[in-house]
Amino acid sequence: MDDDGLIFNFATTNIAAPKASVAAAGKGKSQRWRDRVKSRQAAKHEDAKKEQHDTQNQKNTAAAASFKEKPTPQRQHIKFDSGGAQENETQKQQQEEVERLLGEMGKGSGGKTSTTGTGAGTGTASLPSAQAGKQIISSLFTKNPEIPKLARDGGQELRVSSNAAGDASFAGLGLDPDIVGFLSSKMEISNPTAIQTNAIPVLLGNDQAAQDGETGGDDDAFNFESSMKVEHDVFIQAATGSGKTLSYLLPIVHRILRATQTATSGGPASRELGTFAVILTPTRELAQQVYETTQTLVNMTVGQGAGGKKRLHWMVPGIVIGGDSKQSEKARLRKGVTILACTPGRLLDHLENTQAFCVDNLRWLVLDEADRLLELGFEDTLRKILALFEERAGQRRRVLGHSSVATSLELPRRRINVLCSATLRDNVRRLADEALVNPKFVSATSVYDNAEQAAEAARSRKRDRLMAEDIEDGRVGKRAHAYDGEDEDGEAQDGDEGQGDFAVPSQLVQKAVIVPAKLRLVTLVALLKNTLRQQPTSKIIVFLSCKDAVDFMYFMLSHGATQADGEQAGEGEAEFADDLFNTEEDAGDKGDDAGDSKKSRSHRPSGGRGGPQLTATDIHLQSNVFPGVKMFRLHGSMQQKQRTETFLAFSREQHASVLFTTDVAARGLDLPNVTSIVQYDAPTDLASYLHRVGRTARLGRVGHAHLFLLPSEAAYLTVLSERGLRPQDESVEAILRLAAKSEGTRRAAEWQLRAAEWQLVLERFVLSNITAMRLAKQAFLSSIRAYATHGASEKRIFHVRFLHFGHLAKAFALRETPAQVAEGKGNNQKAVEVKREKRVRREREEKERKKPRFVKGNEISEFAVGDVSAYYGPRVRRGAGAGSDDDSD
Numbered sequence: 001m002d003d004d005g006l007i008f009n010f011a012t013t014n015i016a017a018p019k020a021s022v023a024a025a026g027k028g029k030s031q032r033w034r035d036r037v038k039s040r041q042a043a044k045h046e047d048a049k050k051e052q053h054d055t056q057n058q059k060n061t062a063a064a065a066s067f068k069e070k071p072t073p074q075r076q077h078i079k080f081d082s083g084g085a086q087e088n089e090t091q092k093q094q095q096e097e098v099e100r101l102l103g104e105m106g107k108g109s110g111g112k113t114s115t116t117g118t119g120a121g122t123g124t125a126s127l128p129s130a131q132a133g134k135q136i137i138s139s140l141f142t143k144n145p146e147i148p149k150l151a152r153d154g155g156q157e158l159r160v161s162s163n164a165a166g167d168a169s170f171a172g173l174g175l176d177p178d179i180v181g182f183l184s185s186k187m188e189i190s191n192p193t194a195i196q197t198n199a200i201p202v203l204l205g206n207d208q209a210a211q212d213g214e215t216g217g218d219d220d221a222f223n224f225e226s227s228m229k230v231e232h233d234v235f236i237q238a239a240t241g242s243g244k245t246l247s248y249l250l251p252i253v254h255r256i257l258r259a260t261q262t263a264t265s266g267g268p269a270s271r272e273l274g275t276f277a278v279i280l281t282p283t284r285e286l287a288q289q290v291y292e293t294t295q296t297l298v299n300m301t302v303g304q305g306a307g308g309k310k311r312l313h314w315m316v317p318g319i320v321i322g323g324d325s326k327q328s329e330k331a332r333l334r335k336g337v338t339i340l341a342c343t344p345g346r347l348l349d350h351l352e353n354t355q356a357f358c359v360d361n362l363r364w365l366v367l368d369e370a371d372r373l374l375e376l377g378f379e380d381t382l383r384k385i386l387a388l389f390e391e392r393a394g395q396r397r398r399v400l401g402h403s404s405v406a407t408s409l410e411l412p413r414r415r416i417n418v419l420c421s422a423t424l425r426d427n428v429r430r431l432a433d434e435a436l437v438n439p440k441f442v443s444a445t446s447v448y449d450n451a452e453q454a455a456e457a458a459r460s461r462k463r464d465r466l467m468a469e470d471i472e473d474g475r476v477g478k479r480a481h482a483y484d485g486e487d488e489d490g491e492a493q494d495g496d497e498g499q500g501d502f503a504v505p506s507q508l509v510q511k512a513v514i515v516p517a518k519l520r521l522v523t524l525v526a527l528l529k530n531t532l533r534q535q536p537t538s539k540i541i542v543f544l545s546c547k548d549a550v551d552f553m554y555f556m557l558s559h560g561a562t563q564a565d566g567e568q569a570g571e572g573e574a575e576f577a578d579d580l581f582n583t584e585e586d587a588g589d590k591g592d593d594a595g596d597s598k599k600s601r602s603h604r605p606s607g608g609r610g611g612p613q614l615t616a617t618d619i620h621l622q623s624n625v626f627p628g629v630k631m632f633r634l635h636g637s638m639q640q641k642q643r644t645e646t647f648l649a650f651s652r653e654q655h656a657s658v659l660f661t662t663d664v665a666a667r668g669l670d671l672p673n674v675t676s677i678v679q680y681d682a683p684t685d686l687a688s689y690l691h692r693v694g695r696t697a698r699l700g701r702v703g704h705a706h707l708f709l710l711p712s713e714a715a716y717l718t719v720l721s722e723r724g725l726r727p728q729d730e731s732v733e734a735i736l737r738l739a740a741k742s743e744g745t746r747r748a749a750e751w752q753l754r755a756a757e758w759q760l761v762l763e764r765f766v767l768s769n770i771t772a773m774r775l776a777k778q779a780f781l782s783s784i785r786a787y788a789t790h791g792a793s794e795k796r797i798f799h800v801r802f803l804h805f806g807h808l809a810k811a812f813a814l815r816e817t818p819a820q821v822a823e824g825k826g827n828n829q830k831a832v833e834v835k836r837e838k839r840v841r842r843e844r845e846e847k848e849r850k851k852p853r854f855v856k857g858n859e860i861s862e863f864a865v866g867d868v869s870a871y872y873g874p875r876v877r878r879g880a881g882a883g884s885d886d887d888s889d
C-alpha cells in the first residue's frame with residue numbers, strides 16, 4: 001500500500017479533523033489498537049519482513065559505502081585552516097540538497113529523490129501524493145531498520161575519578177594564606193586538582209624553571225627585576241570539570257592582592273587603575289560563570305594586625321557580554337573593573353568605542369575555551385583585540401610611576417596570555433604558536449616546554465592505550481597505523497587525530513543506544529522516566545541539534561500528558577507560545593554566541609539585565625509528563641535576561657529537573673550536580689561530544705551519559721572508539737522494558753504496548769494543541785537542516801540522505817506526512833490566525849487603556865482600594881521597551 005514503509009495500524013477512520021478524531025481515537029478505541037498490536041506481534045510474517053530488512057540493510061550499507069568520503073584535512077568552522085573553503089562548499093551543497101528535498105516534500109511531488117540508496121528509505125520522497133491531507137499512524141515496532149550488532153566489549157567499568165582534588169595543598173603552591181583560608185572555609189575547596197597543582201605555580205611565576213634562573217618577559221624597562229620571577233604565557237589543557245577556572249583565577253587574584261599589600265608609595269589600590277585581567281569566553285553563560293566565581297573570590301577578607309581584616313572593595317569584577325545594555329556596561333567600565341569577564345564582540349566594541357575603558361595596566365588575557373572561540377570564527381576579532389591591547393600597553397609605560405600598585409614587582413612585567421582548552425587541537429596549537437610568548441603547556445599530568453612535547457606525550461598515551469586494547473583483544477599490531485597517528489592508508493590524520501585521546505573523566509559512565517527513528521521519542525521518555533525513578537533528585541541535560549527542537553521538547557514534555565484530547569491551548573500556554581517568538585535571533589543557532597557577531601544585531605528585540613521582571617514560568621515549567629520534575633530550556637535565541645536567569649536557576653536547582661538545550665550549554669558551564677547527560681541528537685564534532693558529556697562527572701563525582709544514534713549512524717561508535725571513547729551498548733528494549741516495569745506492567749511482553757501508549761498520548765497532544773503542532777513541525781524541519789551541518793569527515797555516517805523522513809516525523813510526535821509538514825513549513829495556518837486574533841485583541845485593549853479618562857478629583861476616594869492603575873496609564877508589558885537597549889555587540 002505504501003512504499004515508504006509506514007503502516008496504518010491505529011484507528012484508521014477519518015482523523016483529518018484533529019479535534020474530533022482525537023476524541024474518537026482516545027475514547028473506546030484503545031482496546032482495538034491493543035488487539036491489533038498484539039496480533040501483529042503474533043503474526044507469522046516475521047521471516048518475510050526479515051528478508052525485506054536484510055535487503056534494505058544491504059542497500060543501506062551500499063549507500064553508506066558510496067558516500068564514504070576521505071576525511072578532508074580540516075574542519076569546517078576553523079577559518080585559520082586553509083581547507084575550510086572546500087568544507088564550506090560541501091556544507092553548502094548539502095544545505096542546498098536539504099532545501100531541495102524539503103521543497104520536493106512541500107510540493108508533494110512524490111517523486112523519488114536523486115538518492116540511490118537511502119538507508120531506511122527515502123521518506124516522503126516516496127510518498128504517493130494521494131496521501132496528502134491524511135495522517136499517518138504507524139506502528140512503532142515494525143519496519144524499523146535492523147539494529148547493527150556491535151562488536152564492542154562491555155565498555156568501561158566505573159573507575160576511580162580522574163578529575164577530583166588530590167592531596168597537595170594550596171598553601172604549598174604559594175597562594176596567599178587569606179585566599180587559602182577563604183577557599184576552604186567559604187567555598188569548601190581544600191585541595192587543588194591536578195591541573196591546579198601544575199598551573200598555579202607557573203602563573204604565580206614560581207615554577208621550577210624560575211628557580212633555575214631562566215629569564216622571561218620582554219619589557220626592557222624592567223629587566224633589572226628579571227631575577228625575581230619568570231613569566232610564561234600558559235596553555236592549560238585538562239579534562240572537563242577539572243577546575244581550570246580557578247587554576248588561572250587564583251594566581252590573578254593572588255598577584256593583584258600582593259601588589260596592593262606590598263605597595264609602599266603612591267595612592268592605595270583603586271578601581272581607577274582600570275582592568276588588570278580580561279577573561280574572554282565563547283558564550284555569555286560562561287562569561288557569567290567566570291564573573292560569579294570572581295565575585296565570590298573577591299568577597300574574601302584579608303589582612304591582619306591592628307587594621308584587622310578588610311574586604312577587597314577595590315578589586316571589582318565586571319562582565320560585558322552581547323545582549324546586555326551597553327550603556328550600563330559603559331558606566332561600569334568608567335568606574336573601573338579590575339577583572340573583566342566578556343565575550344569577544346562586545347569587548348572589541350568597548351575597546352573601540354568606550355573612551356573611559358582603561359586597559360593601560362592590563363596584565364592578563366585569558367582565552368577560556370580557546371578552541372571554541374576559534375571555531376566560532378572569532379580569530380579576526382581576537383587579532384584586533386590583541387592589537388588594541390598592544391597599543392594601550394605603550395600608553396601604560398607613560399603612566400608607570402604614577403601608581404605604585406601598577407609598578408609592583410608582584411605583577412607580571414608584561415601581559416600574560418593564557419589559553420584554556422579541554423583539547424589540544426590543531427587550531428589552538430596554531431593560535432598558541434602565534435599568540436603565546438615563552439609558553440608553558442600545562443596538563444593534568446605534567447608541564448611541557450612546547451606544544452610538540454605535549455602532543456607527543458598525548459600521542460604516546462594513545463599508543464599505549466591502543467596497544468593495550470589490541471593485546472587484550474588478541475589482535476596485536478592490527479591498528480599499528482593508528483599507533484603513529486596515521487589513518488589506514490598511512491596518511492597523517494587531521495585536526496583532532498594524531499593528537500592523542502580525548503580525555504573524559506574516568507568515572508563517567510558512557511552509554512550508546514542505537515534507536516530506530518520511530519522509537520526515538522518514546523525511548524527518550526522511557527530513559528528520563530528510568531533515570532528520574534532511580535535517582536529522584538536527578539538533574540539531567542538533554543542536548544538537541546537546534547533551538548526549535550529544544551522549544552518543542554520543552555513544551556511537549558512539560559504539557560504533554562495532561563492535555564485532554566481536543567483541548568485548545570490554555571492561556572498560560574498561549575503566552576508561552578508568544579514568548580517563543582519573542583526571541584533573539586542568532587547566527588543559525590549553532591548553540592554558542594555566534595550571535596555575538598554583527599550578523600544578528602538588527603534582530604535583537606531586547607536584552608538588558610535591567611529589563612522587566614521575569615516570572616517563574618518564564619524560567620521553568622512543572623512537567624505533567626514527569627510529575628514533580630521542573631523543565632528548563634536554554635538556547636541562543638532566547639532573550640538574554642531569560643537566558644541568564646534560566647542558567648542561574650538550573651545551576652541552583654536542588655531537585656529533579658531536566659534542561660533541554662543546544663550546544664550553547666555544552667562548553668565550560670559548571671552546572672552543579674548534573675547527574676546525567678542525554679545526547680538525543682549526535683554532536684556535530686568530536687570535541688562537542690567531549691564537552692557535552694563533561695557537564696556531568698565533575699570534580700570526582702559520578703555521572704552518566706547516553707548517546708542516541710540511528711542504526712545508520714552506528715559507525716560513529718568506531719570513530720569514538722578510535723579516540724578512546726568507548727560507550728557501553730544499551731538496548732532500546734532494555735530501556736523500554738525497565739520503564740514499562742516501573743509503571744506496573746506485569747507481563748514482560750507488554751512493554752511494547754506501554755511504549756505505544758506513551759507515543760499515542762504525545763501524538764494526540766500534538767494533534768490537539770496548536771502550539772505543540774507548530775513547534776513539532778518547526779522542530780522536524782529544523783532538525784533535518786541541522787543534520788546537514790555535520791562536518792565533511794563525518795558525512796559518510798551522518799548524511800541527510802540516510803534519513804527516513806517519515807520515520808523521523810514520529811520522533812516529533814507528528815502524524816502528518818513529511819510532505820504536509822514541509823508544505824506548511826511549520827507555519828500552522830490556524831496558529832497564525834490565533835496569533836493574529838490575539839494581537840488585534842491586545843492592541844484594542846491597549847488602545848482602550850490609553851484613552852484619556854477625565855476624572856474629577858472627587859471620583860478617586862483617598863480610601864479607594866483595588867486597581868487604580870487605569871488612572872495612571874498603561875502598564876508596561878513584559879518585553880516592551882527593553883528593545884531600546886543598544887543591542888549591537
Ligand SMILES: Nc1ncnc2c1ncn2[C@@H]1O[C@H](COP(=O)(O)OP(=O)(O)OP(=O)(O)O)[C@@H](O)[C@H]1O
Pocket residue numbers: 165188189190191192193196238239240241242243244245246422667668669670694695698699
Ligand atoms: N580544588 C577544587 N576542589 C573542589 N572543587 C573545585 C576545585 N576546583 C574547582 N572546583 C569546583 O569544580 C567545578 C568545576 O570547575 P571548572 O568549571 O573550573 O572546571 P573546568 O575544568 O573549567 O570544566 P570545563 O572544561 O567543563 O569548563 C566548579 O564548581 C569549581 O568551583
